[in-house]
Amino acid sequence: MGLMRHAPGGPMVWYCFVWCGVVRCDMVLSDSAWPNRYSTVGRGAEAWYPGIVSISGPHFANAEPQSTTIVGSGAAAASNRAVATRSSDLGTTAQEPLTVVGDGDGDDDAQSCRSSRATPSPATSGSLTLRPPCRWSLHHVDVGLRAPMVACLVPSRASPGLPRLRPHFRRPRRGRPPAVRRRRTSHRRLDQASTPVDPSGALSWQSAIQAATRQLVPMRGILGLAHTVLLLQYILLHDTARKEPNMVYFQEEAAPLDLSHHLSRVTKNRTPSSIKNYYRFFKISGIGNLASGLPNASYFPFDTLEAEVARPSRWDASPDEYHPDAEESSLVVVPKAATNSGGDPAKRVDIATALQYGTAGGYPPLLSWVRRFMLDVLAPNVPYEPGPDVILSCGSTDGVFKLVDLLYDSWLPERGDPVSERPGLLTELFVFNNVLPVVEPHGIQIVTVEIDGEGILAKGPGSLEDVLRNWDPARGKRPHVLYTVTVGHNPTGGVQSLQRKRDIYSVCRAFDIIIIEDEPYWYLQFPSAAAAEAQSRHTAESLAVKRESDEELLGYAGTRRQRSGHSFIDSLVPSFLSLDIDGRVIRLDTLSKTMAPGCRIGWITAQPKFIERLERITEISTQQPSGFAQAMVVQLLVGQNPDALHAFADLPAHKRNAFSGWKMDGWVHWLAGLRSVYERRAARMCSILDQGTHMVVKKPSSSSSSRSSPGKRTQLLSFDWPRGGMFVWLRVHFEEHPLWMARGPTMEALDGPAMAAAMLAFMARKPHLVLPSPGTMFGATPTVVKERAWQNLRLCFTAESEENIDACSRRFTNAVHKFWLIDEVDVMEDLVREQRAS
Structure with missing residues (x-):
């Protein structure tokens, strides 16, 4: 490989020559074809060079489309838009995906990751010529058929927007290409990378290249990389990856987008409660607490909380007939004070803490359990770092109420607010009726979207895209929030397929829409409904929710779904969270349909910045849910504290067995059984209605x-x-x-x-x-x-x-x-x- 670069400011000529296996790829970057130009996009005037990139080799003679990733430097937003324009002028029939990625050296790269279409030349020798009007200081040479050399760009984790690839080098086994592996299990395909976020926190390219060079040179000492050349694996396209299963390359998740412009003025101005903020000092061991206004727990009139509870196996996880044993239950006891928690508030369940004042997030043991359930089981593959956070609520209606406060400023015509400033909320034609009384007093107009058997239409007449693209400003501001119940929709009973969710999410990204995913019925998905309907009506299956095979369990950006460890959870249509590369999904959950409505316990899952603002709202409104309910629910789920086991000593023999709690497996088993009994009820009713x-x-x-x-x-x-x-x-x-x-x-x-x-x-x-x-x-x-x-x-x-x-x-x-x-x-x-x- 040879390298040559002229001094900055003059003509820039690069030549890169690589022999690798059977493939030879040449890349030439030159600015000699056009004069220098200047762009004022970004932090100031910056010189940029329209250049020519030529990549040639036998592989390009293939008629089958492949994908190429080129990493550029200093590409301003305007110049990247020109890339897409120029690439369509090359005029051949066989198209090839091209991803152009900015280098993170300035704010002008905030929009520099664009997917465009480049075309290989029809020449029999096989070649690809691109004319991107921006300067390049980093080159992509694809040599990856059988034994390629691989190096990967490594911006710091502090870079919130640029793709981060972990370098990994090894000699491939005979006949197999090398693979880029990573420890995390949430993946995004590089050829389907998203528009990056603000890359101002990224390290310089020089540091990144040097890091890659240190790993490349020992293996390929003949390469004099100098800190300007990286080699990236070539075949990234989904079709090729399926043919060559060992050639699947992933990128690290970026941080979620900064979506603070969606927040209401009141929410932006909220400050932490000074009282709640002071609670952190109460955890200091041996502290003499003369600061708080907490009542003394020894004067609470409740010595224990006890309940007979069902075992998670009460309902068979099958829609067949069942014969439940009503006597199959266990005793749960919450003691007055637990002393065996090791000082960890997330493990202490007792009356003294459950019935005391607490922080807005929720009772620590229950909040900790819900976090683990959401992040490890229900949505283990949320494609942004560091992943979503959770706050407890008093049910879904309370969640909707707080989200309206979070995302909307009230519009009041009586105070002279102009119609052009009226906000809107996107919903299905038919909607859960408690939502309307929450939003309408704020002056928020309801904007309806057409539906079919699955739910909201993403495209077509009356669809989400149609409503947003043809929005009339005379009606008010274009809506920036979508409220939807995707599973067991109330009232229609529809279930959005994963593909429908992908389509909806794509539209929401294009128009910068926040998605409120209200899922009280998410666990009640009926896999036998389509077949039972067809049998009842003697017709072919219709409107069946498609169950994706292993190869099709991919998220919005090519994310392969991580298995939850529970077959029941894996069988369900995934949440919008699994597609949420931007952090624009806010999910509402509740125990109202899976335990009891009177618990008044739910939770909100969203990117951490939203959760922090919701904590400020909760501190001065509902605070956390009832301590009675939280204590009993968490004791049911996690089991007895060792101190509570003493309460079993004097019980009759048939009740003396110590209750160990449902644990995660028991909770999921309960959900599966509950789904089955409701699925059977639905079939009985529908058969008679037919x-x-x-x-x-x-x-x-x-x-x-x-x-x-x-x-x-x-x-x-x-x-x-x-x-x-x-x-x-x-x-x-x-x-x-x-x-x-x-x-x-x-x-x-x-x-x-x-x-x-x-x-x-x-x-x-x-x-x-x-x-x-x-x-x-x-x-x-x-x-x-x-x-x-x-x-x-x-x-x-x-x-x-x-x-x-x-x-x-x-x-x-x-x-x-x-x-x-x-x-x-x-x-x-x-x-x-x-x-x-x-």
Whole structure:
């Protein structure tokens, strides 16, 4: 290999010649073709050189697209935009992915990582010529077919935005290329790298190159690298990686984006509570605490907290019939004071600490357990460093309330706020109804997005991309937050596939949208629903949530999903967190659907900067959840403190066994069993509903007479079996009713809203006595309520006992059929008045 560089300021000519195995690659960088230019982008005027990069070799004669990564220096944002423009002018049919990465030497590189398309020359010898208008001080020569030499760029971990590759060199085994390995298990494909963040914290390229040189030279002493040349592995494209499984190269996660511009003014101005901040001194061993205003724990009137709790194996993790043993339980005891925790607050569970004032994050033992569950089990592959953080909440509604405070400034027209400043929230057409009363008092307008069986549409008419791209500023500010329930959507029961989530996340990145992922039903995904629906209706499977194979378990940027260690968790559609390379996902979880709503315990998972701001909000609002609930829940999950075991000594023999806690395995087993019992309930209800979707209806000859012509088979109901959650979302075909739009004494026409009201009143009467939720409760806007929501009903299959599910479902379908037999307008008008008066 030879190297030549002229002095700065003059023409810059590079020549790099490498022999490696069967491949010879030449790269020439020259600025002689164009005069010097200047760019004022970044910190000041900086000279930059339009250059030519030529890479040639037999490999480029291949028709199959490959990918190339070129690392450049001093490339300003404007010049990188020109790269993409120029690369499309080379004019050949076979395209090749090209990634251009900035060098981190200034703010002008904040936008310097762009994916563009370069094209190999059609010459039979095989060559690739690029004309990127920026200067290069670092070169990429790809020589990687069978025995390449590999060196990897190594910016410091302090660099939040640039790809970081760990150098790894070894002689390849015969016939196999070398691999770049890394200790961490969350990966991102280099050829799918994202736009970098602010690279101002990066080390100089010189230091990075020297570090790589120290490892390269001992193995390849013939290379005089000087600190300017790095060799990168060539074949990075996904298709090639699948053919050559040993040639998969990853990059370290960068820090999350700084998304503080999304925060409200009030949130930005919040400061830590001086009282809560002082709590850190209370942990000093032997400290005489004369500073706090804490009541003395010995005067608490509770000596123990005790509960009989289920074992995690109470429900079989199968949708088949079950026979639970109601007596299979254990005793949990929270003692007055634990003395055997070793001074670690995360291990001390007792009344003295659980019922005392605490910090905003939550009771330390429970917070520690939730963190471990989220980061090691539920979302072990969040693709940014150092990963998300967690804060406890008082349930999902409390979480939504705090996130509105976090992300929105109130818009009040009465104080003269202009319409152009009105904020918006993106939601599905039908939305969890407790969200609207939270956001609307702040003046936030609801912006709806079209849905299908999976949920929000990412692209197409009415989709997320369509709404954002065609936003009318006259309506207000373009929405910057998306609220969505991705699994077991309330009310529709849809489940977003991983591919749909990728598409949604891509749109949110393009338009800088924060994603609030509310997941109370995430564990209630029903894998047998599609097959059961097809069997019930004698049709092919439809709307099945795709289960990705091992090769397809890739995140937004090519991240291979890390296994959680629990087959049940791995079987679920991943969270948006697994795709979140920017740190723009905020996930809400709750124990309301998996333990009990009265616990009022949930948690929020997000990038650390968001969690820190949420702590400031929590300090002066709810503080942490109830100590009673936290103590009992954490004792259930982690087991008895050694001090608590003494409480078992005097118990009857059948209760004397010491309870060791569910632990993580037990918790996951409980979730799997809970999913199965709800999946079985859904199947029972839907099977009965399928039998009542049609009937033979006779059309009356007039609006007030029952005399009619021969009937026809008419569809009354339509629905998809829920793929998760707790609800069945029905479409009622009121337009098929014999009295549709009939005129009466007091009503001009029995339209959809009138008939929907009449049906609800009819079902509440004997002998039917069933109570569905009207679709109008879930319409996201008045327009949706008026035009569409009246067509729907939501049925819950979880509230009633399993033995009563069949009876309630049959009473519902019978009521629908009886309602269709009403042929007197007067009767219908009475029902409408009754419902609207109630």
